[in-house]
Amino acid sequence: MPRTLSRSKPAAAKSKPAAKPAAVEPVSAEALATRLAQFEQMCLIRDFEEEAERQYKAARIGGYCHLSSGQEAITVGAVDSMREQDVLVTGYRCHGFALARGVPPQAVMAELFGRRDGCAHGRGGSMHLLDASRGFFGGWGIVAGQLPVATGLALGLVRRRRTAAVLCELGDGAVNMGAWHESLNLASLWQLPIVYLVVNNEYGMGTSVSRASAEPEAFRRAAAFRMHGERVDGDDLDAVLEAAGRLLSIARSERRPAVLEALTYRYRGHSVADAGLAYRTREEIATRRAHDPIDRVAARLAEMGAEEAELTQARERSAQAVAEAVSFAEQSPEPELAALAEGVYAKGSVAQFERMRPGSPFGERELVFDAGLGR
Amino acid sequence: MPRTLSRSKPAAAKSKPAAKPAAVEPVSAEALATRLAQFEQMCLIRDFEEEAERQYKAARIGGYCHLSSGQEAITVGAVDSMREQDVLVTGYRCHGFALARGVPPQAVMAELFGRRDGCAHGRGGSMHLLDASRGFFGGWGIVAGQLPVATGLALGLVRRRRTAAVLCELGDGAVNMGAWHESLNLASLWQLPIVYLVVNNEYGMGTSVSRASAEPEAFRRAAAFRMHGERVDGDDLDAVLEAAGRLLSIARSERRPAVLEALTYRYRGHSVADAGLAYRTREEIATRRAHDPIDRVAARLAEMGAEEAELTQARERSAQAVAEAVSFAEQSPEPELAALAEGVYAKGSVAQFERMRPGSPFGERELVFDAGLGR
Amino acid sequence: MTYREALRLALREELTRDERVFLMGEEVGVFEGAYKVSAGLLAEFGPDRVRDTPISEEGFVGAGVGAAMLGERPVVEIMTLNFLLIAMDQVINHAAKVRAMFGGEVGCPIVIRTPNGAGNQLTAQHSQSFEGWFAGTPGLKVLAPANPADAKGLLKAAIRDDDPVLVVENLPIYKEKGEVPLDPDYLTPIGRAAVARPGRDVTLVSHSFATVRALEVAQRLSQSHGVEAEVVDLRSLRPLDVETVAQSVVKTNRAVCVEEGWPSYGVSAELAARIQSACFDDLDAPVERVGMAEVPLPYSKKLELAAMPGQERIEAAVLHTLGIA
């Protein structure tokens, strides 16, 4: 698809042109190391997703399980453009984002296994990963429901006078929800530091973008809020890094929000339960796999002068990390029944609920009140 | 404000340019008669609103009562552009639209009085006028809530293969609701025959457009759906007639939806309860009143060669009609208590509810079941 | 035939019978339904009758309301009940109000069908049962079939009804099998509960998946304790057939209300309130309630199983009500 720029935008005008392909620049050792690390992150995500699918089919992971194989360049490119103080919010297809943000694979796999050492202690599962210590505020399951929340996090950053921005991931299907409209209007009206990353993988479940959106070029919708919008090839790590880096820094320093639409493709079905063939052909998938984002980075690394061995080692380390994640998850204990109600309310709410016991539904006393409600 | 046209629009391009001011054309007797009738409608609306305010202050009208004084050119221009088969949907500021659509002033005033002969039999009041026989499907109170409904009415017209369109009125404040986004996307995606008429009276309650909308030129938001959008001076009857007529006929014949933003000003407060001075100045109101849309039509009529007497008679007839509406409303009986629950469910639902009586809340049997539930 | 197939048959029959009927929702066409209820219908009836929508619950539920006001018979699928929260304003403040607010001048014969329920570790945002909220809204009718025959009969009755009807289906029972009348005019009456299992010792009142569980428990109790529980399957939550429930309790003198949702302020609260009022002198024990533990449902299978109203918990509640153990 063509990389067109939204016409509605001061920001685009001002912003410096996209960095030229790094190849023509002299490659610093540092640049090479960074790119290698990103390559390894992408491999880690791919390996992790493939392992998750195996574990799901082995019934050790339940619920909905949405994989992001094929979308790694967006994930790594966008998250690596974030600073430590920045905030990340995503939808339910969030394994890769969690890993890219540095959440240990063990904590992610343990969450998918529903174990106590999971990043949400087995309460959230695949769709609801988070790590507040790394500014990752979930992992949400209602399409577009994360947009108002992310917009509010950006408002929170402003109120706290932090020079930081929010990166909010959403899918191409989410841009038709009212929550998108209300969120972007607020973000632009209030000049909030937030970048809405539209991961356009061409389908929302079985519905192609053109069957769902009257304006299939989602980034153009930013203009309805006098907001900057642009589109990148989401399978080109350099392009994503450049665009996400630029838009996040504009958000941070000038408090100007933006929409970044990244084009990619989802290799697997919508979730592990979906074969993903009812609405697209095997050929289509094969064609896309032929331009695999990980292979493309590998090729760039070769150009940059990386040794084949370095790539192999990176691949091995990621495979290793995933294997360790699995054994960690296996060993992590299940949550205690006696803590079923812990975390439903803030600690210290016990007294508030004490007088609610009489006439409780059957079992409520033991299961909820005695199991830590408000504790 | 400047009358700019949306740039995103094939339709605008195709559509014939706005009709030149009628003055330079030879004025046919018919044209004169039509314009005189419209003048009378505008007077009727103005007189009706002023009477409604008096009656409200005399406590014969209750609830919320939203007047449209100053907005008559939009109301009459848009509604007179409709065909008999077309469908009208509005928000709560709907007295004028009901009258323009031909609902007898008596039925409207009786509704405001909460009487049996009101167009909603005293059940709806000021915000919920309707007349299905004239294709007026309400009269809705939730901001932007009428948009999905109107969009569905347009879908219904298509399914019934009617060559007709929906005119959906909304305010400038409603364009920031998610329902606007979802409705316009559906209308454009499904090519529905509907024109969204944004009555931009500069304020949503006490909030000016620029304080609420990141894109204060609402019509531009149509572009986010590859939909035609344009703006007219809503106080210029000719301009409204031309634009509304053109867009409705495109909707009817080509099934292309559109947004028509009409600029106007609300003379009175948001509702009769609001003095309307906390957020704007007396001067501002005075300036706007100086360009009164009714006076402007009167001037046009003079140019067209209408006799002063004809205008006076029109004014007298409208005053007369309002006076008659009041006495009709006064004489109309109140709804019967014994019919409190009639119309809550379709006739014939009685048997379905019969077995719900045991253990009913106190009074439910007499008040609801015996008062016509499902009858 | 399965519950899913029964729903599909109902849709096919009504689409065939009445031109005004059309389906609308996310993935109902090309994808054949997120849970395959509408499989084959797009091919059979075409895109005007089986309409895929963008993800815009507020928009297309409202579109259904508008189309219904014009006399069409939209059947709107919401992928799961949880997502209906997004269209809440269109359902509660529009669909439910149309007829009464406009003085009976217009109707709104829309059907919204959607599965509720938990299980399968779908976690807090995807495991809820809000049907009581709709059942508490005058202007709406709410149905909840618990078996294939009623799935067909109630959905067809809903589509032919002149008022807005919410048909609450249930994920876990889509695959349940049962006899289904093939007569295309077979309808299950709205506002009539069914005695799903006769008994004399205690009345279990339930709807949707809870009825399936209640029947299993009744079976077990008959064997294990010789307790004969009568199971009243509500089928309809508004109108609510209190008459049938009361007749049963007058006979058994004890009642346990089972629901998959949270009992506090839930469906079982209304049942307990009705029963204590209608059968005050007949009750030998307080009306008991069993439902979902009152926490946002956790992902962990272990916690989820513990939180749900499973056979063990229902059985314990019944025995408790009977003063046994």
Added chain:
Amino acid sequence: MTYREALRLALREELTRDERVFLMGEEVGVFEGAYKVSAGLLAEFGPDRVRDTPISEEGFVGAGVGAAMLGERPVVEIMTLNFLLIAMDQVINHAAKVRAMFGGEVGCPIVIRTPNGAGNQLTAQHSQSFEGWFAGTPGLKVLAPANPADAKGLLKAAIRDDDPVLVVENLPIYKEKGEVPLDPDYLTPIGRAAVARPGRDVTLVSHSFATVRALEVAQRLSQSHGVEAEVVDLRSLRPLDVETVAQSVVKTNRAVCVEEGWPSYGVSAELAARIQSACFDDLDAPVERVGMAEVPLPYSKKLELAAMPGQERIEAAVLHTLGIA
């Protein structure tokens, strides 16, 4: 001081006490609040602390959720409870889920304050009381002050609470006057009902405006029939102080639950269910419920008055429960 002024005082005190507290909502600033609760606060605290919003309930309620997750203390005003339907998904599927779904790692200390209630012929879309739906949602807390002192005490307690709290106010009582403690640290405890009027013959259980009505009726009955009704003002719907209700019923042996909303599947259903369970052996008569007639509220003053739970209907229910007349 009026109920409205008490709310304003609570807001002013908390805005002064804690930098993290800020108000957000339609017309809360320049317009000083659709019902003037926030009058003067924009002038005093400025636009960052008192933030006008576009008409976008889903957007700004969600924005409150996000800000709260970061540790801010947003107090979001919804013009009336009816409009909260538009933000339903953000309240039920987001605010209420944050803490539990994320394993206790993040909190969501948001306050949503909004008036419910009917009267003044606002008609079907603007006269509703949905607080029971929120009270039935684990993860939320729901408060409903019935007098100025509690309006101040509960709103302050809500703002200081670490969980999402819905504070249901009431249009007709904004103007009611009463004593209000001026101590800036005076809080009304969450989860504690109040015996608003002691009595021995029957217990009236209510919240919000229904408590005002219940007290009037209790007064009248004392004079007209020498009946001494005890009035329990719930103040908190979740947590629900059943203990106080039960203690009263154990004493009076009769209960009438009064609410302004529709009783079926409403707040009074939960109360009746709890009372019949907690006080089974103490009840001399079925728990009675009085509320809004179950129809979308009509505009006509005559019909509206008849539909609402007025003094006459409440009094009749009490006498009926007492077996008098």
